[in-house]
Amino acid sequence: MLNGKQAGSMLSPETSSSKEPETLPSSMNDGLQRRLSQRQLTMMAIGGAIGVGLFLGSGVTIRLAGPAVILSYLLGAGIALIMSYVLAEMAVVHPVAGAFGVYAENYLNPWAGFSVRASYGAAQIIAIGAEVTAAGIYISYWFPNVPQWIWVVLVSAALVALNAMQVNRLGEFEYWFAMIKVTAIVAFIVVGLFIVFGHGPHGVNGWANLTQHGGFFPNGWKGVWLSLTITITSYMGVESIAVTAGEAERPEVTIPRAMRNIVWRLILFYVLAIAITVAMVPWNQSTGSSGLAGSPFVIAFSLAHVPFAAAIMNFVVLTAALSSVNTNLYLSTRMLFSLGREGYAPDAIGRVSRNGVPHRALLVSTAGIIAAILLAVFAPKNAFLTLYGTAVAAMLFVWLVVLGSHVYFRSAMPREQLLGLPMRLRAHPFFTVAGMVLLLAIAMTTFFVDGLEWSVPAFCVFLGFITLLYLRNRNFRNRENKKVGQVSKSHAEPG
Secondary structure (H helix, E strand, O other): OOOHHHHHHHOOHHHHOOOOOOOOOHHHHOOOOOOEOHHHHHHHHHHHHOOHHHHHHHHHHHHHHHHHHHHHHHHHHHHHHHHHHHHHHHHHHOOOOOOHHHHHHHHOOHHHHHHHHHHHHHHHHHHHHHHHHHHHHHHOOOOOOOOHHHHHHHHHHHHHHHHOOOHHHHHHHHHHHHHHHHHHHHHHHHHHHHHHHHHOOOHHHHHHHHOOOOOOOOOHHHHHHHHHHHHHHHHOOOOHHHHHHHHEOOHHHHHHHHHHHHHHHHHHHHHHHHHHHHHHOOOOOOOOOOOHHHOHHHHHHHHOOOOOHHHHHHHHHHHHHHHHHHHHHHHHHHHHHHHHHOOOOOHHHHOOOOOOOOHHHHHHHHHHHHHHHHHHHHOOHHHHHHHHHHHHHHHHHHHHHHHHHHHHHHHOOOHHHHHOOOOOOOOOOHHHHHHHHHHHHHHHHHHHOOOOOOHHHHHHHHHHHHHHHHHHHHHHHHHHHHHHHHHHHHHHOOO
């Protein structure tokens, strides 16, 4: 943990520029290139946060809470706002690729720094496996006679090649990938409002769906809280802004602006889209069908008599999956790179290519993707759901560690430097502690949600495993350091 003097040097005027904080290893970003612009940062975060869940999976949260799912998304938005301010504060001071792994190591302890990076990398790799497999299914919509595994391989190869490019080119591709999702959501909101306000087949009666069929709270506040265990994952992606800080242009400017943009856009998109969904179609009817035909987006476009609604949405969910894979592959690669640079993984993983890409960390991420895909294809469905639930629990753990790091970050920060931050969380430590309490409560609630019952226990097993790896690595490093010290001492002794 840092003392006041060390914190003062980190928060000197130099840290308001793109220079690295003096107390952090300068090698942490060696080879990475600061080429990501603010618009690319914003869209990469949106690309990581908005997956196919909003387009296809919103029926699960609606089934749990009914029309009151709107409140669930608002509660999730509150937690996301706390996270965005906390991350923006620390990312401006520490604009490094290791992001919250570095924050945890400096303000909590080395184990926290290692475990949060390993957990985040594993969560991203699991999510990538799910999204790549889904992309193969979506492409088969147009080419049903071609085996899905061929599309999975081709998509994976293309996205790995994309991630091997310079980071600004990767950011530009992701910008347009994410733009398709944003355009689809905006179109859905416009069409939905057109229908709900009386210009469609349902007329103005659409608003009545918010209070009919059991009322606004058909399952009570319990349903709202249970659905929060899933809706909170919709906002998991805001932390990617901190990960990209190591390659951001002028991080002291671009990070706060991008963070504000991503959080408010996500809140607007999610809350409006879900409100229109439960207003257009009775909540107990929009959760019965699954797949593309049951998507509320397809229902909206069909009600508006948009031709080829299903085909259009298939293209949208395909690009949503590709966008998520692209961003998550970037995030897992940078986290593995950070572990390599810090000595927690083989040194080779911490190397970069001539164009500034951690190519070996990228290859390791790809190996994890292949394992996740094989599990998704060949393992029983429940096994993959358990794995995915483990990733959800891992993200809850990551957010908890981030908030814990922020408590000590603030205690080490001089007041005059705090007031100079471009984005600052008020009423500290109330909101930070409130966020931690809410996340712990959500983690405990997963035991009562179908499909997530074993997510926390499975993650605890994973956490125990990586803790053993950490202890083994630490003991090895201590022995090596001791040998080096003995050799140095023997050379220093006369004759």
